Amino acid sequence: MTGDGALGGGMDTFRHQGLTFDVRDGGPAEGEVVLLLHGFPQDATSWRHVEPLLHAAGLRTLAPDQRGYSPGAAPRATAAYRLPALVGDAVALA
Helix, strand or coil: CECCCCCCCCCCEEEECCEEEEEEEECCCCCCEEECCCCCCCCHHHHCCCHHHHHHCCCEEEEECCCCCCCCCCCCCHHHHCHHHHHHHHHHHC
């Protein structure tokens, strides 16, 4: 996990199973974490209007670009996009 500390805990990417996912990390660093998962064909920016409301409530948000949406997390094999892989990514981030 990397970042400059500007938002939330300062995370802007996280690695899982050799993939690097972009992450929007915002809100108070010590706030309870809310994991925001986008659908198809959106990306993490789909939460941009909701994030400020959650931050104002004292919550930290983590909104990753899921597989296929982060340049470093776009495996070629279709099997890599099955539900167990997507759930594993979310669990690893949480």
